[in-house]
Amino acid sequence: MGAQGGRGQRRRMRRLTGTALFVAAFFLSAALAGKGCFLLADKCISAFARGSSGEEGAVEAADAGDSGGIVMVSDEAGLTGLVAIDAGHGGEDDGCYRDGVSEARVNLELAKGLSGKLQELGFDTVMLREDDESLPSLEERVKAAEAAGADIFVSIHQNAYDGTQAGVSGIETWYCGNLADSGRLAGLVHKGAVEKTGAVDRGTQETDELYVIRYATMPSCLIETSFLSDSAERRAITSQAYQDKLVEGMAQGIAEYFGAK
Numbered sequence: 001m002g003a004q005g006g007r008g009q010r011r012r013m014r015r016l017t018g019t020a021l022f023v024a025a026f027f028l029s030a031a032l033a034g035k036g037c038f039l040l041a042d043k044c045i046s047a048f049a050r051g052s053s054g055e056e057g058a059v060e061a062a063d064a065g066d067s068g069g070i071v072m073v074s075d076e077a078g079l080t081g082l083v084a085i086d087a088g089h090g091g092e093d094d095g096c097y098r099d100g101v102s103e104a105r106v107n108l109e110l111a112k113g114l115s116g117k118l119q120e121l122g123f124d125t126v127m128l129r130e131d132d133e134s135l136p137s138l139e140e141r142v143k144a145a146e147a148a149g150a151d152i153f154v155s156i157h158q159n160a161y162d163g164t165q166a167g168v169s170g171i172e173t174w175y176c177g178n179l180a181d182s183g184r185l186a187g188l189v190h191k192g193a194v195e196k197t198g199a200v201d202r203g204t205q206e207t208d209e210l211y212v213i214r215y216a217t218m219p220s221c222l223i224e225t226s227f228l229s230d231s232a233e234r235r236a237i238t239s240q241a242y243q244d245k246l247v248e249g250m251a252q253g254i255a256e257y258f259g260a261k
Contacts (some may be wrong), residue, residue: 079122081258084145086128086155086212087111088222091135096160098228103158105132106237110156110225113247121255126150138211146217152185152257153220154250155212158237160229169230170200174222176213177206181257186221188253193225196249197242199233219257223250 087107089095095103108129115125126148128141136144145153161168171193175186186204194201204221207213213220225246226237236242252260 079255079258079260080124081151081254082124082126082149083115083118083254084126084128084148084150084153084218085111085115086141086145086153088155088157089135090129090131091133093135096158096228098160098234099231101228101234101238103160103228106158106226106228107156108132110243110246113243114154114156114250117247117251118254121251123254123258139215141212142215142217150218152254153212153216153218154185154189154254155210155220155222157222157224159224159227161227162229167230169227169233170202171197171226172202172224173204174207174210174213174224175204175220176208176210178208178214179216179219181219182213182221185219185254185257186223188256189221189223189250190253192249192251192253192256193223193246194249196245196252197236199226 087104087110089104089107091104093104095107097103108131111127111129115127118125126145128144129136141155142153159172171190173186173190173193175182177183183204183206190201190204193199210222213222226233228234228237237246
């Protein structure tokens with residue numbers, strides 16, 4: 001079975017498992033509450049059947065008046081997927097470093113935030129670097145994403161400018177054109193990040209010179225979320241409030257990639 005087929009099968013299994021757990025939890029909670037247990041049985045069975053056949057789609061919310069006050073939770077239109085998140089650099093490699101701010105540390109903070117946000121939305125994630133001490137090679141990062149069966153690969157970095165022009169700042173996102181969907185992924189992640197933060201939009205750019213997005217076998221992008229060489233942007237990217245906006249924007253783009261409306 002090819003890489004795409006294997007990932008598709010894993011997505012179907014995650015949908016099936018999630019639906020089965022939802023149905024079991026619903027009946028258990030309804031039974032404990034002593035109401036509404038059987039009034040929604042047909043809807044639960046239908047939802048399970050749709051998950052078994054691999055069809056995507058939201059589980060329709062039941063009318064609260066028909067269920068004794070119990071309302072089924074929407075499945076967010078069947079959004080599922082495994083996202084590999086790469087916090088660039090790490091270990092003895094700080095990446096770019098300005099006035100006490102380490103790119104590697106900022107990358108990891110954003111990667112952890114993005115992982116948590118995506119999990120809240122129902123996605124699975126795999127972190128390709130989980131601490132400040134480790135420094136996986138670029139090849140190891142790609143192989144780890146492949147071994148996990150990731151559907152997409154998102155690498156997080158910071159930028160720096162050493163020229164004489166003042167005020168160089170903003171977000172730019174890179175992709176490699178060897179996979180058709182990489183450009184679409186990059187565009188959506190970039191759009192979400194720029195919209196949520198109000199940062200300067202430096203656009204998306206295609207390249208085959210960045211290892212992780214060139215050799216990843218799934219759609220991938222690399223986002224440079226700030227210029228640490230710019231004092232205002234450096235202050236912003238180290239604040240929790242700004243990081244939260246970035247995380248929300250990137251997660252929004254990923255959800256749109258997987259079909260969120």
